Amino acid sequence: xTYSLSETDKTKLATEAAExxxxxxxxxxxxxxxxxxxxxxxxxxxxxxxxxxxxxxxLLQDAKVLxxxxxxxxxxxxxxxxxxxxxxxxxxxxPNGSKTKKEAERNLSLLVQISGYVRLVERKDGPIRAIxxxxxxxxxxxxxxxxxxxxxxxxxRWVIQSQNFRYVV
Numbered sequence: 786x787t788y789s790l791s792e793t794d795k796t797k798l799a800t801e802a803a804e805x806x807x808x809x810x811x812x813x814x815x816x817x818x819x820x821x822x823x824x825x826x827x828x829x830x831x832x833x834x835x836x837x838x839x840x841x842x843x844l845l846q847d848a849k850v851l852x853x854x855x856x857x858x859x860x861x862x863x864x865x866x867x868x869x870x871x872x873x874x875x876x877x878x879x880p881n882g883s884k885t886k887k888e889a890e891r892n893l894s895l896l897v898q899i900s901g902y903v904r905l906v907e908r909k910d911g912p913i914r915a916i917x918x919x920x921x922x923x924x925x926x927x928x929x930x931x932x933x934x935x936x937x938x939x940x941x942r943w944v945i946q947s948q949n950f951r952y953v954v
Contacts, residue, residue, distance in 0.1 A: 787881075787882030787883055787884065788882070788883045788884060788885055788886055788888065788889045789876075789883075789889065790876070790886070790889045790890065790893075794886075794890075795873045795876065795893070796873075798873070798890055798893075799871040799872055799873050799895050800871055802871070802895055802922065802942065802943055803869050803870075803871030803895065803897045803922075804869060805942075806897065806920075806922060806941075806943050807866050807869050807897070807899060809824075809941070810824055811864045811865070811866055814855065814862075814864050815862075815863055815864055818852065818855045818856045818859075819852070819856060821848065821851060821852040821855060822847075822848040822849050822851070822852045823941065824848070824941065824944060824945055825838070825847075825848035825851075825944055825945045825948075826923060826944045826945060826946045827848075835946055836848065836945070836946060836947070837946070837947045837948070838850075838851055838945075838947075838948045839948065839949045839950070840854075840948075840950050841950065841951055841952060842951070848945075860905060860906050861905075861906060861907075861908070862903050862904060862905050862906070862911075863903065863904045863908070864901065864902075864903045864916070865901050865902050865903070865904075866899045866900075866901040866918075867900055867901040867902065868898075868899065868900040868901065869897065869898070869899055870897070870898040870899075871895055871896065871897045871898075872895070872896045873893050873894070873895060873896075874893075874894045874895055874896040874921060875893055875894040876893050877892060877893065878892050878893060878894060878923065878924075879892050891924040891926070892924070893924075894921055894922065894923045894946070895920075895921070895922040895923075895943065896919070896920070896921055897919070897920040897921075897922060898917075898918075898919050899916070899917065899918040899919070899920075900915070900916070900917055901915070901916050901918075902914060902915050902916060903916050903952075914952050914953070915952070915953035916950065916951065916952060916953060917950070917951045917953055918948065918949070918950045918951075919947075919948065919949045919950075920945050920947065920948050921945070921946045921947040921948075922943040922944065922945060922946065923943065923944060923946045924942065924943060924944075925941050925942055925943060925944045
């Protein structure tokens, strides 16, 4: 018998996961750029690529390229998410289903949409640009090549499978 989450459970899970993820991710972009690649699903050991990053219309090879770009090419900037919208995208990643509520909560993917702004170059007087950022988040499971959440289940619970970032003009 498989366990299925209620619509209320799915909505609550998506909202809480998105809010936590957004806080961690934009804090890393603002102050810990050397950790960015850890937010993304790694390349699969078999060479298959599930990760897709589009940054201002450019398809990036992997998360390491994005991290290096932020570390080496991007000037100081501050990102601020003003609106976060989250939905369960796929309610059952593993076709074998889930036996418990906890397993069901880790057997789905989330769509997270962000609207906000970035202040470039100068902390007080730098130009402000509107941004749109869209993510597909999947559970951080060792079985898909990610690091997992560790023994205490304290690590990142979600990793990015797909991202489409865009400056809004």
